[in-house]
Structures are given as C-alpha cells and as structure tokens.
Amino acid sequence: MCGFAGFLVSDGNQFRPRDVLVDRATAMSERITHRGPDDAGIWIDESVQIALAFRRLAIVDLTPAGHQPMESKSGRFVITFNGEIYNFRELRADLEGSGNSAAFRGHSDTEVLLTAIEQWGVCEALRKCVGMFALAVWDRKQHCLHLARDRFGEKPLYYGCSGGTLLFGSELKSLRTHPAFVNEIDRDSLALFMRHGYIPAPRSIHRGIKKLVPGEILTVRPDDVATGDLPTAAPYWSVRDAYEHARANPFRGSSEDAVGEVDGVLRRTIRQQMVADVPVGAFLSGGIDSSLVVALMQSESTRPVKTFSIGFHEAAFNEAHHAKDVARHLGTDHTELYVSPQECREVIPRLPEIYDEPFADSSQIPTCLVSELARRHVTVSLSGDGGDEMFGGYTRYHYLQRFWNSVSWLPSRARKGAGRLVAGIPAFRSPKSGSIGRKIYWAGRVLAVDSFEQAYRTAVSIWRDTAETVINSQDDLGAFAPDKVFNRGSLLRRMMLIDAVSYLPDDILVKVDRATMSVSLESRAPLLDHRLAEFTLRLPDSLLLREGRSKWLMRQILDRYVPQSLIDRPKMGFGVPVGAWLTGPLRGWAENLLDEQRLQRGGYLNHRVVRAAWTEHLSGTRDYSSQIWNVLMFQAWLEQVAAEAGAFNRAA
Numbered sequence: 245m246c247g248f249a250g251f252l253v254s255d256g257n258q259f260r261p262r263d264v265l266v267d268r269a270t271a272m273s274e275r276i277t278h279r280g281p282d283d284a285g286i287w288i289d290e291s292v293q294i295a296l297a298f299r300r301l302a303i304v305d306l307t308p309a310g311h312q313p314m315e316s317k318s319g320r321f322v323i324t325f326n327g328e329i330y331n332f333r334e335l336r337a338d339l340e341g342s343g344n345s346a347a348f349r350g351h352s353d354t355e356v357l358l359t360a361i362e363q364w365g366v367c368e369a370l371r372k373c374v375g376m377f378a379l380a381v382w383d384r385k386q387h388c389l390h391l392a393r394d395r396f397g398e399k400p401l402y403y404g405c406s407g408g409t410l411l412f413g414s415e416l417k418s419l420r421t422h423p424a425f426v427n428e429i430d431r432d433s434l435a436l437f438m439r440h441g442y443i444p445a446p447r448s449i450h451r452g453i454k455k456l457v458p459g460e461i462l463t464v465r466p467d468d469v470a471t472g473d474l475p476t477a478a479p480y481w482s483v484r485d486a487y488e489h490a491r492a493n494p495f496r497g498s499s500e501d502a503v504g505e506v507d508g509v510l511r512r513t514i515r516q517q518m519v520a521d522v523p524v525g526a527f528l529s530g531g532i533d534s535s536l537v538v539a540l541m542q543s544e545s546t547r548p549v550k551t552f553s554i555g556f557h558e559a560a561f562n563e564a565h566h567a568k569d570v571a572r573h574l575g576t577d578h579t580e581l582y583v584s585p586q587e588c589r590e591v592i593p594r595l596p597e598i599y600d601e602p603f604a605d606s607s608q609i610p611t612c613l614v615s616e617l618a619r620r621h622v623t624v625s626l627s628g629d630g631g632d633e634m635f636g637g638y639t640r641y642h643y644l645q646r647f648w649n650s651v652s653w654l655p656s657r658a659r660k661g662a663g664r665l666v667a668g669i670p671a672f673r674s675p676k677s678g679s680i681g682r683k684i685y686w687a688g689r690v691l692a693v694d695s696f697e698q699a700y701r702t703a704v705s706i707w708r709d710t711a712e713t714v715i716n717s718q719d720d721l722g723a724f725a726p727d728k729v730f731n732r733g734s735l736l737r738r739m740m741l742i743d744a745v746s747y748l749p750d751d752i753l754v755k756v757d758r759a760t761m762s763v764s765l766e767s768r769a770p771l772l773d774h775r776l777a778e779f780t781l782r783l784p785d786s787l788l789l790r791e792g793r794s795k796w797l798m799r800q801i802l803d804r805y806v807p808q809s810l811i812d813r814p815k816m817g818f819g820v821p822v823g824a825w826l827t828g829p830l831r832g833w834a835e836n837l838l839d840e841q842r843l844q845r846g847g848y849l850n851h852r853v854v855r856a857a858w859t860e861h862l863s864g865t866r867d868y869s870s871q872i873w874n875v876l877m878f879q880a881w882l883e884q885v886a887a888e889a890g891a892f893n894r895a896a
Contacts, residue, residue, distance in 0.1 A: 246300045246312070247279030247761070248324035249418035250380055252389055253293035254466040255408020262290045272418040273297035279326070279414060279761045282306075287313035287322055292466065294382060294389070297418075298324045301764055303520050303624060304332075309350025316362045317347040320385050323361070326414055327377030327399045328768065329353040330516035335360055335372060366390045367461060367480050374516070374773065378456070380412060388465045395481045395774045396630070397445070397458030397749030400757060404453035410469045411453070415758075416600045419453065420888065426452065427885065434602070434848060435710040435719035438874050441604035442751040449601040449881075458749050459483075481774065483744050490781035491733065502787055503800045505779060510801070513773040514540045514626070522623035525550035527614055527767075528578070530566030532637070532795050532802060532811060533628025537770055539574055539805035541626060548577040552618040552625065554610050555582040561819055569810050581617050588613070588820055589829060595877065596884035598762045604706075604870075604877040605751050606822045611759040619763040629752055630771040633744045634780050635795045636736055636788035644703055645735045645789075647687060648696055656694070663691025697731060700739055704747070706870045713853050736785050744777075823869030827862055834858075834872070837879040846882060849875060 249272035253260060269286045277284075280299025287296045298312040313324050329335065332353035339347070339359050347359045353375075360369035366381060376398035381390040391412055393401050402419060403412040409424035419425050430451040437443045445455040456462055460477040468474050479485070495502060518524055518541060526538045528551040541549045551571050555564025564580050571578035591609050598612065618625045632638050651659060666688030689708065690699045702708070710719040731738065753769075760767040770776075780788075783797070790796040802811060826834050836842075838858050843851035854875055861868035 246298060246326045247276040247414040247418075248296065248298045248312075248326055248378075248380060249273060249276065249411075249413030249415075250294070250296040250324065251412070251422060251424070252410040252464065252466065252469055253408065254410075254469040260290070260293060262288055265290060265293070265295045268422055269295035269297040271421045272413060273299055275417045275421050276413070276415050278764055281764050283311060285312050287315075287324075289382070289384070292387065296322060296324045296380060296382065301623070301766060303328065303522055303766055305350045305352035305355075306521050307350055310352035310354060312354060314354055314358055316358050318362060320383065321358060321361055322382045322384070323354065323358050323379060325354045325357060325377060325379045327375055327379070327394065328517075328766070329357050329373050329375040329377065330513070330519070330773075331372075331374040332356040333519075339363060366392065367478075370461070370480050374775065376768070376772075378414060388463050390461055390463050391456055391477075392461040392480075393456045393458050395459045396744070396753070396772045396777075398753050398757065398769060398772065400754070401456040402448060402453055403456060403462065404448075404450070405469055405472045405474060406452055408470060408472070410464055410474075416448065416450065416453070417597075417888070419450075420885075426450075428452070429848065431714055431717040431848065432719065434878065435714040435717040437602050437604070437878065438707040438710045438713050438871075439705045439719055440747075440751070441706050441870070441874055441877075442747075442754060443601060444746050444750045455750075458745075483741060483777075486774075486778050487733075487737075487741060487781050490778065493782060495779075495782040495784070499787055499797075499800075502783055503797060506776070506797060507801050507804075509773070509776045509779060510536075510540055510770060511544065513770045513776060515544055517626060517768045517770050518544065520624050523550070523621065524624040524626070525552060525618055525622035526576075526626040527551075527618065527628070528553050528567045528571060528576070529628070530563050530568075530570050530810075531628065532798055533631030533771060534567075535570045535628075535806055535811060536631075536798055536802045537626055537628050538570070538576060539802065540770075542574045542576060543805065548575055550622055551576040551578045552614055552621070553578070553580045554614040554617065555580055556588075556610075556820075557582060557584065558821060561821065566810070570806055573806055573810060579617065579621065581613070583610075583613055585821075585825070585829070589825065592830075592833075593880075594762075596881040599754070599758050599881075602874075602878045602881045603754060603758075604874040605755050606873055607819050608755050608759060609820050611755055612762065615759045615763050615765050615767075619760075619765040622765075624766045624768060625760070626768045626770060627756065628771060629756055629767075629769040630748065631795065631798065633740055633748045633752075634771055634777055635798050636740055636785070637794045637798075638739075638743070639794070640703060641736055641739050642789060642792055642794060644690070644700060644739065647690070648699060648735060651691060652696075660692045660694075663688045663693075667692060695731075696735060696738065697742070700742060706874055713850055715848060715850055734785050736789055822873050823861075823867055826869055826872060831862075834876055837876050837883075838872075842879075846879070848882075849878070 265288050276299050280301045282302040283300035285298045296313045313322050315322050336356045376394045378393050378399040378401035406426050407424040411419045428451040433443050433447040433449050445457050459481040460479050462477040528534050528538050553564050553567035556562040588609050591612050690703050693699050707713050756767050787797045840851050843849050857868040860866045
C-alpha cells in the first residue's frame, strides 16, 4: 500500500527546468507521507515535462527492488502503483512461461504488474489482475499517461486539468500543493455531499477535479492537457457488465452447492490476501462479515491470527464483547481497546485532514480508532467490508423491498399525494414520536417519488432539499447517475447494485482507506474479490435474503466455524452517539462552526435553513443529528483548507 502523485505540463509556456519539476513533485509527495513512510521516489522526464512522485509502505519485497517509480525492463513504461496484486505469483509464473524470467530483479507485485503491462498491454494486464489498486503508467513510446483504478474502488485516484497542467494523485492534498491547482468549490458536488454524506464519483469537492470511476482506465496525451479537454475513461470491468453476464448465466445448483462454492472461493481469496512480508491481522467486530473473514483466516493459519476491536462503554454502541467471544472461540490473538467519549471526540478535529474532502459518515471516528490500535501490532489488516453489498446485508433492503411491493399497485398520483401528506405531519418528525413515528415519516418521504430508484435514493438521503440548503446549486433527484442505475431484476438486486457503485466505493471504502492510511496501515477486503462478486451475482435472491434473514448464504458458511449463538443478534453498525454529543460536550464546537455570520460569510450554505435545523435539534423537536453532522464536516473541512492554503501561500 502506498500513495502517489504527479503532473503532466503542456501549457505552451516557458520550459520548466528539472529542479523546478523535482521541487513540485517533492512537495506533492511529502503531503502524503502517511501513505508510505518507508521509502520515497521521483521520476522526471523534463523533455516531456512529466513528473511521477511516490511514497512507499513496504508490504511485499521490502528490498530496494520494490522501489518506485519503477521502469520496465525495456524502459518503455514507468509506473507508480498503490495497492496489492494478490495473484502476482500466478501472473509471474505465466510471464516466466512466456520467456520473461530474465525481466525480474526482485519479487514485488509491482514488478510483476509492470512486466504484465509490457507483455499484454495495460487493459489486458488489469483484466488478469486480482487486487486493489490505483496506478499511473507513462508510456515513453506512445507519449501517453494511463491512469487506472481497481474494480470496486478500494484505492483512490483524483485527476484534473488546470492551467495547462494535468494533476493526479492518491489524495487531494497532494494536488492542492501544486501552483496550477485552482481551489474552487463545486457547489453541485457540495449539494450531493449534503444529500449523501459523501461525494460520489466522478465528482470531487473541487471544480475541475474528478475521481476516476472504479474499473476504468483513462489515457491522456499532452495534446489533451494543452486543450484541457480530457478523453472519456474506458471500462475494463464494470458491475453492470458483470450483472448482465450473471443474468444470462444464472446459478443452477443447489443451495449446498452454492455454499460450497463460496466457501472455496473465499478460502482461496483469503490465502492470497494473507501473503505479506510484514505482520498481518484483521479487524473483528463480532458481526457476520468480519467473523467469517477471521474464521477463514484462522483455518488457513498455523498460528493465532491477530485480531482487533474497539469497545465503547455505552451499551447501545458496544460490540466488543461479541467480538471477544468470537475471538475466544476461534483462538485468535485478540486485542481490544475500550475508548471513552472524550477519546472519540478528540479524533474529530483531525477528520478534515484525514479525509481530505468533506466526508460525514460518523463511523469514521471508531474506524480511525481501531486503525490506530491495529497499527501498533501489524502493518496489514483484513476486514469484512463489502459483505452487505455483496450478500444483501443491509436492513433497509428487506424493509424497503417489502414496503414498495405493498404500495406499488397504487396510482402514481395517489401514492405521491399520500406520501407528501404523511411526511408533512410534524408529529412524525419529532424524536419523541419514537421508532414507529420515524418509520411512518420515512415511508411518507419514500412514497412521494416517481420510481423505485428514486424511492431508494430518498430512503438513504440525509438532506432532502439540497438545492434549498446549498446556495446556487443543483441536485436533481431524477438524474441520479443514469449510467449507474440498475432498473432490471429484483428490487433487492437493484438496491444492492446501486450501493455497489455508489455507497460502497464513495463512503465505505473511502472511510476505511483514509482512516487506515492515516496511520500507515494497509486494509484488505476479501469479500470484494471480483471473482466472488461475479459468482454471487448469479445466485437467486433466496440464497441472500430468506424469511426476513439477511446474508443467509454467509450464515451457512459461518455456522461451520462459529456457533449461531455467538452471531445471531440485531445488526448494530459501527456508530457513535453524535446526536447526544451535539447537544452536550460538542455543542460549543458546533455553535462556533454554525455561527450565523460565519455561514453567511462562507456563502455556500443557506444560513436560515441550517440554523433552523440546528435550533430544532437543540430543542428536541426533531432529530437533525445526521443533517447537522454533514454541515459540521463541511464547515470544518472549509476551515482546514483555508488554513492549508494560507500556510502554502506563506511558504511560497
């Protein structure tokens, strides 16, 4: 796991000497030292005005043979690569069988990937790879730069043109150090953030800067940079294509056959993901996903697997005792840390720096804490991320599917009118209405839309009327990434697939990547192996959701290793009591960021809307904790970026 940054200049201005290119690349690299504290490297071609900068967290092949940027044997390709290729040994054997044995100087997966690119080309090489990655490859023969990202988006990659310069890198903070960067906030992206709590790809918070969509390759030439008109990225793999193939080739075996197949694929995946030249462990919450990953790790290991969990003294948020019971049963070397509310709150001022653009999933706080705990003992930690999206685990899947099936017979006008009426009743919006009142209010909001896809998006929205909340912005509910919306197949599949291309890469995986890399820890997600995903897409819904129980198939596998009594309990998530903190110990901090004059000076958020929500939350009239947390994370990020820009300007 590592980080990289770089730039390609083609603005027709004065030629930049090598020392200028080196200084700028060095500055970009130093901003992401946390992603790779073990080594650093810079590659410059001043004749083309390109620079590649790299920070290394050494995982496989700790010797200098794994140093980057790395040149291919012929010298044609130069690569900076962030991630892991889990099947690199198999790929190396294939390459050596093709006469490439002399090409290898060490045993890193980077060298295998680079040789594969030289042998098969970028697109075909990535199709053969199993792993998580983001990369930049300069082709010295064709004079073009290839940027690519893994299939599910485990690793980040930002890019964009500014002033005749293409900037790219693992984190925005690298791009912001370059003099060509224009620090302009995209208000439409901000509106999306207020709705979701994250900014979906390909957008970023900065106008002109994008995230590369998972599973895509972008090829850029200097002429593209000169005009500022970048080509369209091309997919080498997509969830949509995998789903269409699965629909044409459904699984015909028995449920026992499916359980055996998934067990076998997961075992192979976990064996590959346990390979490292540094200590490896796992996050363990005691839930189905992480318990299954740890159970299979332990079955493949001759020594106790190191496992880690965070505990809370508040019973409503604590799963540590469940994790401890699972660890004891499996015989892992378990470490748990109970943290106080004060320790949780001390993480909050660091969040804007860690997450780099506005991000408001409050489980980021315990994720940061468990990452810090694990890093004291290991350099790599496996997780259960992706289990909900791959195996139908979210409670909302069952509830919304059942609800929509019960109301879809109503005429559209009647359904929408009833929804608006129900959602407009103040009593249902109050925290005092209890869970039943909140469900009724939620149902009203979901009813008042045109389609099931809009219903699902509404169900998971935080701020609903974002155009009213964000000044001079647009966020059209009906135009939710049309190329990503799946409107074929069962309702369950449609929800899972929408999450797989939005919530998973842009919330869950961002949360884990930034938290782990902030402490130089590599996280791996075996449940996101694309071979596993391609198989589960072929399965009938009855193997995922059965009799109201989610993850039925995963439970069958886990039953082989862990007693049901240790696992069967309501899903808790990984949260913290933000709502209570905002009316208690965090109130002063929040009041400062939500000051009316401060909001007005910023000019991004409608101060009347925000202040009204804050007032209602404080009074207990409505629970606006999620909406307010979004605002606070944006305001805190805005303050951080302003301070960063001031420091940069003073240094310049």
